[in-house]
Amino acid sequence: MAATLVKFLGKIHQGDCVAGLKKVPSESVDLAFADPPFNIGFKYDQYDDQLGDDQYLAWSREWMAELHRVLKNEGTFWLAIGDEYAAELKIEAKNLGFHCRSWVIWYYTFGVNCKKKFTRSHAHLFHFVKDPKNFLFNHDDMDLRVPSARRLVYNDARANPNGRMPDDTCILRPQ
Numbered sequence: 001m002a003a004t005l006v007k008f009l010g011k012i013h014q015g016d017c018v019a020g021l022k023k024v025p026s027e028s029v030d031l032a033f034a035d036p037p038f039n040i041g042f043k044y045d046q047y048d049d050q051l052g053d054d055q056y057l058a059w060s061r062e063w064m065a066e067l068h069r070v071l072k073n074e075g076t077f078w079l080a081i082g083d084e085y086a087a088e089l090k091i092e093a094k095n096l097g098f099h100c101r102s103w104v105i106w107y108y109t110f111g112v113n114c115k116k117k118f119t120r121s122h123a124h125l126f127h128f129v130k131d132p133k134n135f136l137f138n139h140d141d142m143d144l145r146v147p148s149a150r151r152l153v154y155n156d157a158r159a160n161p162n163g164r165m166p167d168d169t170c171i172l173r174p175q
């Protein structure tokens with residue numbers, strides 16, 4: 001393993017994401033997960049969560065371009081984002097060379113109560129890969145697979161005994 005990469009492993013690196021990513025060697029990362037500011041005016045302590053559209057999109061392009069550079073060719077990038085910029089960031093990612101494998105909806109029931117619109121209860125999780133023909137996806141991992149309705153409900157002998165892939169809607173209910 002390249003000496004430059006070893007110094008990054010097994011530690012949490014705190015700092016600006018663009019500056020930090022610039023220190024990471026190209027094509028060295030297997031998996032990236034980003035939960036960036038949604039730019040919806042949340043009161044965070046250290047940054048402005050209400051940038052102008054152009055500024056937010058330019059910044060998003062900047063860090064996603066660095067991410068694309070550091071990912072291995074068979075690497076994977078998950079992006080969590082809210083409604084406000086989901087469509088825009090998906091297009092930015094596509095323009096940078098990412099391919100969207102799944103657009104997962106994460107449904108939750110602990111959103112901030114809204115008085116004049118529907119209460120926020122979902123976020124978007126984009127599963128991007130760099131190379132649509134060469135990426136790691138552990139589809140036969142039994143920890144990932146779920147029993148099918150064909151098996152559980154209908155007791156159909158034709159059901160795959162190994163279950164099926166989970167839905168692209170992920171439900172989290174505290175109750």
Ligand SMILES: C[S@@+](CC[C@H](N)C(=O)[O-])C[C@H]1O[C@@H](n2cnc3c(N)ncnc32)[C@H](O)[C@@H]1O
Nearest residue numbers: 015016017018034035036037038044045046047
């Ligand atoms: C939607 S929150 C993610 C929260 C995180 N997933 C957690 O559970 O704590 C966005 C985070 O991005 C961080 N952030 C904002 N600008 C950043 C930057 N330029 N570089 C690195 N992190 C940044 C904020 O401090 C904030 O914690």
